[in-house]
Amino acid sequence: MTASPNTPTQNEEKNHAASLIEEQTARALVDEGPRSGNQRDFTGPRNAIIACMCVAYTVFHLLVMNVYPLETWTYRLTHVGGGLFLGFLLFGATSMDAKGRTSGSLLANAILAIAGAAVLYGAVGVAAIWINGEVLGKALPPAWAMTSFGLPLAAGTALAIVHSWVFPHTNRSKFAPSDVLLAVAAVACTAYLIFFARQLQLRAGMPMALPGDMWAAVTGVLLIIELTRRLAGLALVFIAGVFVAYAFLGPWLPGIFEHRGYDAKRFFSYIFTDNGILGAPIAISSTYIVLFVVFAAFLQTTRVGEYFVNLAFAAAGHRRGGPAKVAIFASGLMGMINGTSAGNVVATGSLTIPMMKRVGYRPQTAASVEAAASTGGQIMPPIMGAGAFIMAEITGISYMEIVWAAIIPAILYFISIYFMVDLAAQKANMKGLPRDQLPKLGMLIRQIYLFTPIVVLIYALFAGYSVIRCGTLAMITAAVVSWLTPHRMGPRQLFHALDIGARMVLQLVAVCATAGIIVGVIALTGIGSRFSTVLLALADQSQILALFFAMIVSIVLGMGMPTTAAYAVAASVIAPGVVNLGVEPLVAHLFIFYFAVMSAITPPVALAAYAGSALAGSDPVKTSVESFRIGLAAFVVPYMFFFSPAMLLDGNWFEIAHVAITAIAGVYLLSCAVQGWFLGHAGRAVRAGLLVGGLTMIAGGWVTDAIGLGIAIILAVTQKKIVEARDLAHGAD
Structure with a gap:
């Protein structure tokens, strides 16, 4: 006997996927601390x-x-x-x-x-x-x-x-x-x-x-290094060990690396000061990082954060390559509150990666899309990554000024990932998920009040309250808003949130302390200023060459350590030289921070890609290569805001609008060149033209923009004829 269309059995089957979304989201969000194979499982x-x-x-x-x-x-x-x-x-x-x-x-x-x-x-x-x-x-x-x-x-x-x-x-x-x-x-x-x-x-x-x-x-340093090894791997430990050894081996080293050397008593007593371990990284991890990690724990425990992912599915899940676009939206929303790459992969990828595989994405591609999207969480205001707080501490620039300046570059990053995903979906003729298998947008719109913690946070930041006060208000708001949901925060849920907040912050404590050791060695030996001198000499007063060196150093450092530590070290070694060449401090530090973040998807050591590959069951190296390819168009964004300060909201509204629009067009052309799709399959000559057209829009000038636009129009007309001829040939066959 066949069930009627309105029978409970069929209704349950139709809503199975939507229920699965909610269950998987809850399971992904209630993540008790760092995912590590050596975590104890106490009962x-x-x-x-x-x-x-x-x-x-x-x-x-x-x-x-x-x-x-x-x-x-x-x-x-x-x-x-x-x-x-x-x-x-x-x-x-x-x-x-x-x-x-x-x-x-x-x-x-x-x-x-x-x-x-x-x-x-x-x-x-x-x-x-x-x-x-x-x-x-x-x-x-x-x-x-x-x-x-x-x-x-x-x-x-x-x-x-x-x-x-x-x-x-x-x-x-x-x-x-x-x-x-x-x-x-x-x-x-x-x-x-x-x-x-x-x-x-x-x-x-x-x-x-x-x-x-x-x-x-000495005891403290040994403990910090060992805990970092357990929670962040050997790469950062090795780099810190090299710096510690450098403090003692200076008299025997050549060239700029030579220094007089220090005995153990002076070195170790110095390293445990605010010039070293207790310096900027730990100053930030003990305040802002703890605060916002606990805020994220509150959102997880109350399942308010689940709303962000469901809203992304409802808005974009039915579109071409839907789950991949959901990954972008969800990672952007989650990145606003957690500010980590690998953590963002775990929180949203546990749901989006299986869904991407379900509609036809290879496991490797699914993991790559999630890794590239999640990496943007660290440059997404209003919270951004921990490195942004360290930037405010180092430069003396207010955190709100940094957040304000980062808005357009962050949006450009996510737009570039969206273009890459959409073009890939066009090439593969992928479809989205059926609407009846997605959360209902109308129902979610009626729950828009769940955005209140984020609204309070943003309002308080722009109203001039301290960052700590803003985070505390947002945390309290999350608890109050939960009273309007079935997951009301009571004493047990509060205890749980405070518990997992501490567990989640431990890795960052170890990483920031180890970064402090490296920064302390740089301050004690003076290698930072000497390295900056060499950088200036190599760059020969060329700002663009100095920035290129800064990009390489930031990415290489980021391959071996988490973004927070990579930025802290690069800011100590590279930023002074770049600033001395006349680059504005905000531009120089944002540039370095941006590329330190990009290192999370840059082979051979791409931490966000590795986290995604673990969820997808794909090859980590191949996943890191593909995630780098997906994020490739975004690698020009820092050069865009170097050439066009208006992209950092430094200018009038007309200049800002002009730069933003042409930057989006340039990123689109670059994405088309990388994917090989422009109104259809693009050959090598068309891809080369797209690359040139996209790059000419980096400078943000009227002439270069006109050249890029002209190239795009010519290529569009040419490509349309090529595609039509190809379609006719296929039709004749």
Whole structure:
């Protein structure tokens, strides 16, 4: 018997895909922290303890930022130390090869026992120093504590790290003994540095620095490097190691790399100051990054963020190559609130990649489109990536000025990706998803109030409130708006949001601290200024050549480290030289930041593409190559705003409109050249002409724009005749 058109059975089948969209979106958005193969999977009391610690870490930051300010050094040290403590408890070292080795062997137990004794002795020494000063009120701590706690603490930390490498703890539901020791070491070294924070500011990097200062700093550096290895991979660790080695090997290096060298006491005590680890990257991660990561966690927990993805599906899912265009819209909307490339891939790609594969995209292409679209999240106002906050800190330019200037370049980026996807869909004659398998746009429009947190955030930013106040207001608004939905935020949901907020921020804490080590070496040795001098000499007073070098350095750095660290290092090494050539600081730093972001889709190490390939089951290298190709047209956008400051909203409205329109036309021509499609299949000669026409529109001048437009018109007429002749030939066959 056949069911009637209005039977519940058929209605359920018609709405199956729409339900699947909602389920997959919810599953993708409720993502508890960094996706890492070495994350512990605690249950029961252990999970409750960790969750409470994570909530306490988040609440501490929110209280300090909004209610009870702390002294800067103390706050930043607590931010780093707390992140290290939680990071080692949550993330094990199981990524190393453990074949043939067991954590319960005699050698493993011996190493663990020695490491434990050393770390505990150091921790007791720090505790004695603190009790003697804070509790007993004595001016001088015990001599044994000051002279002997440091070396055992550092040595025990090193042994515990080695033990975690060689004998990893494979039980993911329990704390690893070596990781517990590393967590204790993090508390001990942080407590010492906090206790002597004011004294350290006076004697750091000087002959008067004490051995205890050095050993506490050594311990902190070891812990930071190891946690970065676990959460961000070996590339950034290797680069940081090269810079640390450079601080000691300077006297034996040639040319501009030579310097007088530094002893361990001066170097390590200097590196744990606001010139190094506690500098701009950690200043930003302890404020803006924490705030907006928690804001994103609020949107995830209340499933307000789910609305963005559903709205994108309803608006674009039925169009040609629909799921790919959904990926662009959804990634842009999600990028406004999370500001990360790989995180954006995970949040939206868990849904869009399977849908793209369903309508005929190859897994590799689906992952590439999502990676290219998600990468734009870091340059998308109003939040952008963490690097934008660091830019404000380094340059002294207000964050709102940076956000305002980034609007047109960000829109151009997403338009270029849209053109690439649409042209590819035309070539492959792809269709969208049926409307009855998509969320209903009318129903979503009635829920437009779910955009209120974003509206509040944008309004508060442009009204002149501090960034911290804006983020806090948006967070509160997200919680209030959730009361109008079935996913109302109550005490349990609030606890969950604060918990996952801390878990999500840990990777950025480690990365920013490691970037601080590199920046500290650059400041201590002066290599940044010498490198800038060489850059000026090579560029021979040519701004465009200097910017080309800056592009190469930014992309290469970004291949080896996350965008935040890549920008921080490039801004220290390259930006001063570019600015000295007369390039405006905002233009120079936005240029470097833009290409540091683009490194997420640039082979051979393209982190966003790798995240997408993991979701799609495609080859990571091939995916990175294709994602680079999809984003290729966007690589000219920074040169556009260098030649045309009006693109950064520096000019009158007529100039801004002129530059924006011609830039869109230029990006379209470049996209057609890359895809080989212009009113039909384009041959090599037409593609070459499209490339020339697109590039002539970079400068934004009337003459060059007229040349580009003329080339486009000639090619359009020619291509139309070619396509018509080709169609007639096919019809005759």
